[in-house]
Structures are given as structure tokens and as C-alpha cells.
Amino acid sequence: MHPIQNKLTMSKFSLKINGKTLEVDVDDSTPMLWVLRDHLNLVGTKYGCGIAQCGACTVHLGDNAIRSCQLPVSSVGDQEITTIEGLSENGDHPVQKAWLEIDVPQCGYCQAGQIMSATALLKRNPSPSDEEIETAMNGNICRCGTYVRIKKAIKMAVSETQNA
Amino acid sequence: MTLVKTKIGRRSFIRTSALAGGGMMVGFSWLASCKMTPEEVNSLPKEWFDINGFLKIGDNGLVTIMSPNPEIGQNVKTAMPMIVADELDVDWKNVIVEQAPLNLDVFQRQLAGGSQSIRAGWEGLRMAGATARKMLRQAAAKAWEVPLEEVTTSNGTLYHKASNKSAGYGEMASAAVGVASPNDPPENIEVPEEVELKDINDFTIIGTDRLNVDGPKIVTGKPLFGIDVQEEGMLTAMIVHPEAFGQTFKSMDAESIKSMPGIIDVFPVDVYPEGVEKQWSDGGGIPQLVAIVGESTWQCMQAKKALKVEWESPSNLESTESYEDDLAKLLDAPAKEPARSDGDFNKAIKGAAKVIERTYSAPFLAHNTMEPMNFFANVTADKAEVKGPIQTPEFLEKTLSSVLGLPIDKIDVGMTRMGGGFGRRLYGHFGVEAAVISKKVQAPIKLVYTREDDMTQGTYRPAYKVRFKAGLDKDNNLIAWSVKGVGTNDDLVFENRFPAGAVDNYLAEKTSLQTKITTGAWRAPRSNFMAGAEQSFMDEVAELAGKDPIEFRLELFDRAIKDPVGPPEKNDYDPERYAGVLKLVKEKANWDGLDNGKARGVSAYYCHNSYVAQVLDLTMDGNKPMVEKVVCAVDCGIVINPISAKNQIEGGIIDGIGHATYSQMTFENGVPQQQNFDSYHLIRNSEAPKQIESYFVDNGIDPTGLGEPSLPPVIGALANAMYKATGKRVYNQPFILEKEIVG
Numbered sequence: 001m002h003p004i005q006n007k008l009t010m011s012k013f014s015l016k017i018n019g020k021t022l023e024v025d026v027d028d029s030t031p032m033l034w035v036l037r038d039h040l041n042l043v044g045t046k047y048g049c050g051i052a053q054c055g056a057c058t059v060h061l062g063d064n065a066i067r068s069c070q071l072p073v074s075s076v077g078d079q080e081i082t083t084i085e086g087l088s089e090n091g092d093h094p095v096q097k098a099w100l101e102i103d104v105p106q107c108g109y110c111q112a113g114q115i116m117s118a119t120a121l122l123k124r125n126p127s128p129s130d131e132e133i134e135t136a137m138n139g140n141i142c143r144c145g146t147y148v149r150i151k152k153a154i155k156m157a158v159s160e161t162q163n164a
Numbered sequence: 165m166t167l168v169k170t171k172i173g174r175r176s177f178i179r180t181s182a183l184a185g186g187g188m189m190v191g192f193s194w195l196a197s198c199k200m201t202p203e204e205v206n207s208l209p210k211e212w213f214d215i216n217g218f219l220k221i222g223d224n225g226l227v228t229i230m231s232p233n234p235e236i237g238q239n240v241k242t243a244m245p246m247i248v249a250d251e252l253d254v255d256w257k258n259v260i261v262e263q264a265p266l267n268l269d270v271f272q273r274q275l276a277g278g279s280q281s282i283r284a285g286w287e288g289l290r291m292a293g294a295t296a297r298k299m300l301r302q303a304a305a306k307a308w309e310v311p312l313e314e315v316t317t318s319n320g321t322l323y324h325k326a327s328n329k330s331a332g333y334g335e336m337a338s339a340a341v342g343v344a345s346p347n348d349p350p351e352n353i354e355v356p357e358e359v360e361l362k363d364i365n366d367f368t369i370i371g372t373d374r375l376n377v378d379g380p381k382i383v384t385g386k387p388l389f390g391i392d393v394q395e396e397g398m399l400t401a402m403i404v405h406p407e408a409f410g411q412t413f414k415s416m417d418a419e420s421i422k423s424m425p426g427i428i429d430v431f432p433v434d435v436y437p438e439g440v441e442k443q444w445s446d447g448g449g450i451p452q453l454v455a456i457v458g459e460s461t462w463q464c465m466q467a468k469k470a471l472k473v474e475w476e477s478p479s480n481l482e483s484t485e486s487y488e489d490d491l492a493k494l495l496d497a498p499a500k501e502p503a504r505s506d507g508d509f510n511k512a513i514k515g516a517a518k519v520i521e522r523t524y525s526a527p528f529l530a531h532n533t534m535e536p537m538n539f540f541a542n543v544t545a546d547k548a549e550v551k552g553p554i555q556t557p558e559f560l561e562k563t564l565s566s567v568l569g570l571p572i573d574k575i576d577v578g579m580t581r582m583g584g585g586f587g588r589r590l591y592g593h594f595g596v597e598a599a600v601i602s603k604k605v606q607a608p609i610k611l612v613y614t615r616e617d618d619m620t621q622g623t624y625r626p627a628y629k630v631r632f633k634a635g636l637d638k639d640n641n642l643i644a645w646s647v648k649g650v651g652t653n654d655d656l657v658f659e660n661r662f663p664a665g666a667v668d669n670y671l672a673e674k675t676s677l678q679t680k681i682t683t684g685a686w687r688a689p690r691s692n693f694m695a696g697a698e699q700s701f702m703d704e705v706a707e708l709a710g711k712d713p714i715e716f717r718l719e720l721f722d723r724a725i726k727d728p729v730g731p732p733e734k735n736d737y738d739p740e741r742y743a744g745v746l747k748l749v750k751e752k753a754n755w756d757g758l759d760n761g762k763a764r765g766v767s768a769y770y771c772h773n774s775y776v777a778q779v780l781d782l783t784m785d786g787n788k789p790m791v792e793k794v795v796c797a798v799d800c801g802i803v804i805n806p807i808s809a810k811n812q813i814e815g816g817i818i819d820g821i822g823h824a825t826y827s828q829m830t831f832e833n834g835v836p837q838q839q840n841f842d843s844y845h846l847i848r849n850s851e852a853p854k855q856i857e858s859y860f861v862d863n864g865i866d867p868t869g870l871g872e873p874s875l876p877p878v879i880g881a882l883a884n885a886m887y888k889a890t891g892k893r894v895y896n897q898p899f900i901l902e903k904e905i906v907g
Contacts, residue, residue: 026460026462027425027462027463029462029466030462031462034460034462037461038400038460038462041394042385043387043391043392043394044384044386044387045385046534046535046583047391047461047536048615048841049615049840049841050614050615050840051615051840053840053842054615054841056534084383084384084385085384085385087384091383091384096384099379099383100375100379100380103373103376103379103807103808103811105237105376105378105379105382105383106237106238106239106811106812106815107236107237107533107534107535107581107582107584107585108237108376108378108382108581108583109389109533109534109535109583109584110534110583111382111383112382112383112385115383130854133849134850135850137849137850138848138849138850140849141841141846142534142849143532143533143534143819143846144237144534144584144815144819145814145816145817145818145819145822145847146811146814146815147818147847147848147849147852148814148852148853148854148855148856149814150849151849
């Protein structure tokens with residue numbers, strides 16, 4: 001440990017993430033994004049802007065899509081967090097499968113956030129209209145411009161789920 | 165079949181076998197989605213045989229193909245191995261793809277830029293696959309004691325039809341590289357000096373849809389990117405740079421943050437000290453910085469906010485207003501030498517029946533890759549290991565050698581997948597910064613830029629202005645055309661592009677304005693503005709001539725085909741291919757049959773060796789264009805991977821529409837006024853076109869670039885459709901700010 005480290009603001013947190021209970025010892029104000037990335041080595045959740053404008057850090061808090069860069073670890077309590085790593089056992093959530101089949105990603109950096117927003121949308125609205133898809137996905141920027149495929153993949157996941 | 169001399173040197177053939185331990189499982193997991201079952205682990209080869217630098221074959225027939233070039237989202241990591249695999253003649257499902265390290269002894273041009281990876285790699289990649297295939301055939305011919313000509317291949321299997329013999333590639337791989345087996349003495353198979361390349365009609369992988377090889381890792385959140393790098397004992401580093409362009413470091417209160425939790429060190433950094441030999445790729449960023457090193461990202465971010473730094477300001481800090489004025493003056497001032505002059509433009513314009521002149525402008529743009537700049541570095545006294553997202557690893561290595569005083573062979577540059585490039589990662593100062601910081605703190609560090617650091621450190625797309633003037637004769641023929649372009653640190657005009665060669669009296673002039681605000685290549689440099697302006701002007705000229713915009717362009721191409729002005733080799737486009745994409749888009753978009761209520765625009769452009777034409781349909785929502793559909797025709801020669809090629813085209817179209825409509829960087833006293841995505845508007849889901857259709861010209865010509873060419877022309881198609889919808893032309897980007905568009 002570095003001698004100058006000041007431990008005064010550090011606290012222990014017990015977090016429910018992807019069905020497991022994980023312990024971290026961090027500053028109260030640390031956003032979940034950095035708890036996941038720096039302390040739990042769950043790097044699928046991405047840093048994009050740090051001000052909840054780009055959606056790259058989207059995770060589920062309970063059933064809701066939230067921006068983890070704006071969620072201090074101290075406010076999580078015993079709520080369940082799901083990240084892209086815990087979305088499905090084998091990467092086979094209908095949305096993940098549709099993403100692969102439509103070949104959505106280009107650089108791929110924003111796609112975990114896109115998928116987490118899309119899965120939260122379909123959980124609360126299994127059959128969204130085009131407009132509802134656009135509204136739900138508007139908080140997720142894709143700099144490569146894969147929006148047309150994102151919409152296509154969400155619709156494919158909807159029809160796969162409905163036909164299942 | 166084409167017979168070609170191999171350029172692959174003997175030193176690229178490693179004639180040893182490598183035992184495949186657990187380490188070889190790296191890069192395998194995409195085959196099994198994410199987790200490998202015990203059966204899949206068992207199916208890994210016991211031995212791998214390096215056939216050449218590009219590929220190795222396992223004893224069970226699995227093939228690992230190295231993707232030599234950096235991956236920025238252009239999907240060369242799938243496309244380049246597809247080319248090798250096709251010539252090797254293997255089943256794509258038995259192919260594993262790995263990112264090659266920087267190794268210029270084996271690979272050529274390990275660079276992502278200018279949409280050139282496939283064009284430049286095409287022959288070498290085919291040869292690598294074909295050479296390996298020939299070596300396997302030679303091994304089989306020797307083993308079976310049959311003539312080489314009688315050994316054929318299909319999907320990873322060698323055949324001698326006459327004697328009914330067959331063997332998988334894996335069974336012959338050891339013999340092909342001359343490795344001894346217990347009952348067979350070692351015998352070297354010669355590296356062929358000449359190999360046969362497939363007839364393009366015999367391709368089985370090239371031209372078919374193959375899914376992104378990193379797709380399964382991307383959708384499950386596996387570590388892939390530079391920012392995901394975690395190493396033992398690694399610290400985090402962040403930078404603080406001047407608030408305004410032109411400022412330099414004066415002083416700071418380091419003690420104020422040294423006692424903050426997790427903070428280890430804070431110090432000023434001069435990234436490129438005197439005497440350092442810089443490469444062309446060292447132009448970007450801000451070389452005088454303050455570095456903060458700490459245990460975690462959040463702790464560094466807190467310290468960064470708290471740190472008080474004083475910067476020295478020069479008297480003449482620049483603002484948007486000042487460079488706008490300076491560019492306008494430059495545009496009005498007489499140019500020195502014309503870049504190209506055919507006929508006598510000034511005389512022709514005086515005698516013209518109709519004359520039209522228009523000026524267009526565009527602001528600075530940030531690249532805004534979704535993954536901010538970052539790099540890992542571990543520098544010790546005698547070596548340096550760096551890795552991260554970099555489009556120019558070769559040049560980073562050279563600069564590091566000079567900055568660190570280490571020989572090239574003591575510097576190891578690793579390439580991670582990149583969360584976007586768009587030209588930004590051509591300029592590798594962040595890799596140098598990481599190395600300098602690591603050397604100072606004597607520890608492995610990962611340098612991470614905040615979004616604000618990333619957006620405010622320059623290297624922007626230059627700001628531009630361009631003025632066109634055209635003259636028509638009394639029969640509405642185009643007899644004179646001039647273009648004069650100015651830009652910040654960039655002179656904008658490609659003087660030998662269309663309509664050069666198609667107009668008797670043609671004049672091209674260009675000049676640049678030096679600014680403190682730094683600039684660099686941004687996806688489709690110059691073309692990203694020039695195409696939209698030129699194709700908007702072309703539309704107005706066609707209208708003035710009373711002609712259909714497609715027919716007007718086709719007439720000009722016809723002129724350039726039949727009776728080109730000036731020496732045809734001077735014109736850097738092929739008018740037949742240019743006209744070809746326009747004709748194709750006209751047919752596919754049903755040009756004459758527009759739906760009610762929509763407005764339509766057309767555009768065509770040539771850049772990065774590829775030809776693109778687009779027809780765009782939209783409606784207006786106030787000042788906001790709502791693009792319903794874009795139909796796109798592309799001539800990029802042979803298409804390697806259609807599903808991915810279309811993705812590139814769609815991305816370029818959305819990128820072009822987004823930036824031309826919404827985005828800009830502005831400055832006050834040198835300070836960027838946009839610092840994050842709350843003030844910098846990037847196009848979002850609901851603003852993207854509802855539908856994009858892409859069509860390719862099928863001509864069997866060697867492949868050319870696709871990462872950039874669909875972006876530039878769409879801005880012209882958009883502007884022309886907006887005019888049809890509103891009756892008002894748009895001249896200044898971002899279009900959303902042209903208050904007068906509606907009514």
C-alpha cells in the first residue's frame with residue numbers, strides 16, 4: 001500500500017452483481033462504472049462521457065437501464081445489478097443473438113450499452129413500436145453509425161421471442 | 165488462375181513447430197461463443213505449425229490466420245483473413261483469427277488509414293494463402309510420390325484423385341514445414357518462388373457474408389479494447405492540458421492533491437523534448453501536460469478536478485469569430501499560383517450567358533471516438549512494452565525509440581481493438597505520453613483521457629471555406645468552372661478531381677491558414693467537406709441549366725470519357741466508373757418515381773479509390789431533416805465481405821448526415837466551447853435514416869477502400885434534398901443552425 005493513501009473515506013460495500021455477491025472497498029462517491037471496471041474487472045461496461053449522455057456505461061439496476069457513471073456505489077444498497085457479462089449464461093440472450101446475426105457492431109465499443117438499453121426496453125415493452133425503440137435507444141450514441149442495424153436487431157429479437 | 169512471383173521472404177517462414185499449451189487458447193473462444201466445453205478444449209490441436217507469418221495450421225486442421233492491420237471498426241480483422249483463407253482453400257469455420265503484433269519483417273503496411281488496408285493488402289494476403297496451399301501440396305506430392313500437378317485441394321483437404329489418396333491439411337502441416345516425424349526423416353519443403361492465385365470466379369469465401377470474428381466477444385463484453393487492459397501492478401494515469409490552444413505550462417500546486425486518496429504522483433510532462441526525432445504521426449495533441457498517477461481511475465479524476473494549474477497565455481488567442489474572418493479574407497485575396505488551370509477561365513466566364521457563384525463553409529469537428537484516447541505502457545531501463553488503440557503502430561515505435569533512447573527491438577508495440585478511429589488514432593502522442601509517464605514513475609501505467617480531455621485536445625477536422633463559380637453558354641452547356649478552397653492548416657482542394665477534365669475552362673486554387681488550434685485527418689480528409697459543397701453547387705448549376713441533375717452529371721462524364729480536357733492521366737478518376745455508379749443508383753432508387761410528400765437529392769463522389777453515388781429522400785421537421793431513405797451505389801471493385809461492406813457504407817452515410825447537420829467545435833479565446841456530449845451534438849438513433857440500401861457494381865476489379873467513401877457524397881445528397889423540401893439552399897454546416905431554411 002502506498003504510504004500516502006488516505007483510507008478515511010473508504011468503505012466496504014457488498015454488491016449483488018450478475019447473481020453473485022461481491023465485496024469492494026472503495027470511496028463512497030465512486031460511480032458503479034469504475035467499481036465494475038477498476039475493482040471487479042468487469043470491463044464490458046464502458047466509459048464514454050461520465051455525464052450520462054452517451055449510454056456506453058448502461059447496466060440494469062433491477063429491471064431498469066441506468067447509466068452507471070452516475071450511480072454512486074453508496075446508493076446501490078441491495079438492488080441487483082446486471083452487466084453485459086451477466087446478461088445471459090452463454091451469450092445467447094435473444095438480443096445478443098440478433099446482434100450477431102444482423103452483424104451490428106463496427107468498432108463495438110458502444111454495443112454493450114446498446115444491448116443493455118435494448119434488453120431493458122424489451123423487458124418492459126415486449127413489442128415496441130419504431131418510435132418507442134427510437135425513444136428508448138436515443139440515450140445511446142453509436143459513433144460508427146450502426147443505428148439502422150440496431151433497430152433491425154431489436155425487431156428481430158422481438159419476433160424471435162414472440163415466435164419462440 | 166494467375167501465376168505470380170511470391171514476395172514472401174524466407175525469413176518470414178518459421179520452420180519450427182510450436183507446442184500448443186494453454187496459451188494457444190487465446191483467440192479461440194469466438195468459435196465457441198464464450199465458454200469452451202471440455203470437448204472443445206480437447207479439439208484444440210496438440211501441435212501448431214507456422215506455415216508463414218500469416219498463418220499456422222494445427223495437426224487437426226484448425227487454421228489460425230493473423231490479421232496484420234489495426235482494427236478500428238472497419239472490420240479488416242474479418243476481411244483480411246478471409247482473403248488468406250480463400251487462397252489457402254479451407255473451410256472458414258475451421259479458421260481462428262488473431263490480431264498480429266507489429267512485425268514489419270513479416271507484414272507490410274500495418275496501418276489503418278485512407279481506406280487502404282484491403283487495397284494494399286490484397287495481393288500479399290492472397291499470396292500468403294496460396295503459398296501455404298502450395299507447400300501443403302508439395303508435401304503431399306512427396307509423401308504420396310506423385311507429381312505436384314496431380315495434387316488438388318478442397319476445403320482443407322489434399323487429394324490425389326488417380327490413387328484415391330486424401331489427407332487433411334493438419335496431417336500434412338508438419339511435412340510442409342519440414343518437421344521430422346518418427347518414421348520420416350526431416351525434409352525441407354521448398355518455399356515456392358511462384359504460386360498460382362485463384363481465378364476470381366473460383367472464390368468460395370471472398371464475396372460471401374461472414375460475421376465479424378470479434379462479434380461474440382463484443383456482445384458478451386469481453387476485454388478487447390485498449391481501455392480494458394489490466395496488468396499486474398498497473399497504475400492509472402491521467403493528464404491535465406491547457407484550457408486554451410496556445411497556452412503553455414507555467415506552474416501548479418502539486419501539494420494540493422498529493423495527499424488525496426490513491427494519488428501517487430503529479431508532475432509536468434514535456435512529451436517531445438528537444439532533439440526528439442518526430443514522425444508524421446506526432447502532429448496531434450498538446451505536448452506540454454501535467455500528469456497525475458494514482459491507484460484508480462476515479463481517484464485520478466477527483467485529483468484532476470482539484471489540481472490548480474496556471475498556464476501562460478499568449479496575447480493572440482483564437483476564437484471562432486477570428487478564424488471565420490481570416491478564412492473569409494483568405495478566400496477573397498488573390499491566390500498565388502493556380503493548382504490547375506485549363507483553358508482560360510476568366511475569359512470564358514466573361515463571355516458566359518449565365519454565371520453563378522456560391523460559398524460554402526464548415527466548422528472544426530472533433531473525432532469523438534467512443535473509446536477515449538488511452539494507452540498502456542511499461543517502460544524499464546532496458547525495454548518498453550506498450551499496447552493500446554493505435555492506427556500507426558510502426559510510427560509510434562519509431563518515436564518511442566527516439567523519446568526513450570531505446571533501440572527498436574527493445575520496444576514492443578501491441579495493437580488492441582479500437583473503439584473507433586476516424587483518423588484520430590493516426591496521431592499517437594497518447595502512446596508517447598503513456599511511455600514517458602511510465603518511465604517517470606517506474607511502474608506499468610494505463611493512461612486514460614476523460615471525454616473532456618479527448619474532445620478539447622485538438623487534432624480536429626479543419627474548418628473550411630470553398631467558393632465555386634460556374635458559367636453556362638447560351639445553350640446551357642457548362643463552359644467554365646472554378647474552385648477556390650481555404651482551410652485551417654489544410655488547403656482543401658483536390659485539383660485533379662471531377663469536374664476537372666470535363667470542362668474546357670477550369671481553374672483550381674487553394675491556400676491554408678495557420679492556426680493554434682491543431683488539426684488532423686478526420687474520416688475522408690478534405691473530401692468530407694469538399695464533396696458536399698461541390699455536389700450542392702453542381703445541383704444549382706444543373707438547375708440553372710434547366711437540366712435533370714443526374715443527366716447533367718452524366719453529360720459531363722461523357723465529355724470526360726470521349727474528349728477529356730487536358731491529359732487524361734492527370735485526372736485522378738475514371739469517368740466510366742463514376743458514371744456507372746450514377747446510372748446504378750438512378751435505376752435502384754427509381755429516380756423518376758418519388759413518393760408523395762418526400763423530397764429527393766442526388767450526389768456522387770470519388771475518393772479513396774472508390775466511387776459512390778447516393779439518392780436521399782427526406783421530410784423536414786422544422787429545421788431538422790428526417791431522412792427516410794438513402795439508396796447507395798458503390799464501385800469498390802471486388803467486395804470481400806458484403807454484410808460488413810454494407811455496414812461500412814451505412815456507417816459512413818449516418819456519420820456524414822450527422823456531422824453535416826448537427827456537429828461543430830467552436831472556440832472563445834482559444835477555449836473549446838464543446839467539451840462533452842451535452843454540448844457536442846452527435847447524431848442519435850431517432851435522427852438516423854430509417855432505411856439504407858446499398859448496391860455494388862460487379863466488375864471484378866481489384867478491391868479498393870470502403871471505410872471512408874460513402875461519407876463525403878451523402879452531405880451533398882442531403883443538402884440537395886433539403887433544398888427540394890424547403891426551397892432554400894443550405895451553405896453552412898452544421899445545417900441545423902441555418903435559421904432561414906424553412907419558409
